[in-house]
Amino acid sequence: MFKLFKHLAFCAAFLVAVSASAHSFKIGELEVIHPHARPTTPGIQNGVAWFGVKNAGASDDRVIGVESPIADHAEIHDMTMDNDVMRMFKVDGVPVPAGETVTLGQGNKLHVMLMGLKQPLKEGDAFDMTVHFEKAGSVPVQVWVEQPSAASGAMQHQEDQHDHSAH
Ligand SMILES: [Cu+2]
Secondary structure, eight states, X not given: OHHHHHHHHHHHHHHHHHHHTOOEEEETTEEEEEEEXXXXXXXXXXXXXXXXXXXXXXXXXXXXXXXXXTEXXXXXXXXXXXXXXXXXXXXXXXXXXXXXXXXXTSSSOOEEEXXXXXXXXXXXXXXXXXXXXXXXXXXXXXXXXXXXXXXXXXXXXXXXXXXXXXX
């Protein structure tokens, strides 16, 4: 009985933590979920950000680009393994099929690359970003700068190792 109680208490604490650390932005039937970026140290040129998109509508859409005043430019990247080196490449868009939720970095290697950061990304800060959709248009979002969660730890680790020579 005691064990069960402890387990429930843990789950409750976890749920609270998750709901307190999520935010989202709507445009039409689309919802941009929890845009977030990893903190950077001063002198680092590039930052990495992620977000999810939930498509509650009946038609497919597509993320076709992102931009942020905090960086010279931003691109959507994918990654691939090339002789044990993780290499990134720019993708033209990310499909968001009707009725589905697509999350960059979750089960895929997609991410937003913020190139030419104008200031370091500090934990606890937030910055503006705009997400462009093919059909729904553009939606301004706030990106939260936060430490990697346990759930996305594996992805973040790969980010540390990937090759930036392509930039
Ligand atoms: Cu990248």
